[in-house]
Amino acid sequence: MNPIVINGTVLCDNITGIPRYVYETVIRLDTLLEGTGLDVRIAYRDDGRPIHLPELKNIKLVPLKAVKYFYNMVVLPTYLRRNHAFFVGLASDMLMTRRSVVVLHDIRPLVMDTDRGFFRFKFWVHCLSTKWFAQKVYTVSEDQRRLISDKLGIPMDRIGVTYNGWEHMRSVVPDEGVFDKLPGVKKGAYFYALGSLAKHKNFKWIREVARRNPDKTFVVAGGKDLRAFGDDAEAKDTANVFYPGYVSDEENAALMKHCKLFLHPAIFEGFGIPPLEALSLGAPIALARASCLPELYGDTARYFDPYDYEVDLDALAAQPVAPPDKVLEKYSWDKTAAFWLEQIKKYAEQ
Structure with missing residues (x-):
């Protein structure tokens, strides 16, 4: 089976919003991986900031030295190729590799004029790369699923839904x-x-x-x-x-x-x-x-x-x-983690 790599750089930020989704999913997934034999890793940009995670028993942490943009464009893709790994982008983080799936949490910059023009342009390119490369796109509500399909032209059968949870409270x-x-x-x-x-x-x-x-x-x-x-x-x-x-x-x-x-x-x-x-x-x-x-x-x-x-x-x-x-x-973190365990089992065989 091939390694599964999750990008954990977002876990160096405050645990709110999208980082919350990644954090809560990962800590529960770590427990579910016991005895499965699956090789799951968290790669992250090692820029001196600590990564906000407890000690993990079944997921390996992989710090990769790199500056901000060089990490996504070169360092992480190189690591994936060398290890023949499948990429799971839980934080809307797309890489230009076809051995990947991405959770696109929302596409607000394509729908609302609330962000600077250059950021909207970068986000558009990011979304197009998701459309062209990711085997499947996931999002967090049916409303976003429809928007992603309408705005990006991705067929509905290529877009799945995975929810947030509340048990951290x-x-x-x-x-x-x-x-x-x-x-x-x-x-x-x-x-x-x-x-x-x-x-x-x-x-x-x-x-x-x-x-x-x-x-x-x-x-x-x-x-x-x-x-x-x-x-x-x-x-x-x-x-x-x-x-x-x-x-x-x-x-x-x-x-x-x-x-x-x-x-x-x-x-x-x-x-x-x-x-x-x-x-x-x-x-x-x-x-x-x-x-x-x-x-x-x-x-x-x-x-x-x-x-x-x-x-x-x-x-x-x-x-x-x-x-x-x-x-x-x-809407449960436990259900979300169980969902990702089943997806990871499939992607590890590719």
Whole structure:
């Protein structure tokens, strides 16, 4: 059987979003590989940063010295050829080799004008290389599957779906100390949102709704560059919105656990992990009726128009929803790791 190589460079970044998908899949896959005889390796660019992984028993770590772009273009492909290895790109990381499959988490730069022109060009080239070289493309929702097929012309039967999960929240102990940093925030009486402050996350909606509801309190975690909310000065004038910036998993868990309603106003998502994390902690969620969110969360969530700033938050919070059990059962890191074990068995024979 041939070696399987997963690119782990993304695990040198903070474990959020796509790195979360890779991390949670890899640590569970390591356990599932016991006794299979499969040769699975994590290659990563050794640039002095530590790789965020516990000690692995069945997956070998392969640090490769290289500068940023030289690594993807030359060093890693050379390693694959020398070892006759099959490449599994779990982090949207495509290489120009036909012995490969790639998880393309989302194609936002091809759909929305929210990124710089040069980045969109590079992303387009990246996606075309995925189309031309990868044996199969995977993504994280049916919504993205359709978009990838429409925008890139990849047949639907070449695109699979593999989901995110939530079980990482089981080991997180909520840090109630976060409320000491937010003296104006009362437990059980605030609306909470989490995510990067990129434009497609649509946190301008939070600011505009907060301005129209001065009697209500909002907490928006994930960054402090208030220009993401529109005009910087206007954002600062919204006195009932608190911006703690980046929060730890423990602080995030406490904020989710005690919020009146978790708000997710994003107008574009590949999957959207934060609402799933909130559901796993028992928090009620309200999502934008946009992108993949209704597909994934169904009747466990309340929905709002992400361009309607006159929404009645009390009425929204009072809407009845279904229990989260089916959603939490369907979207699972354990199931994702088991899925990849079966795929790897096939690719190791090629």
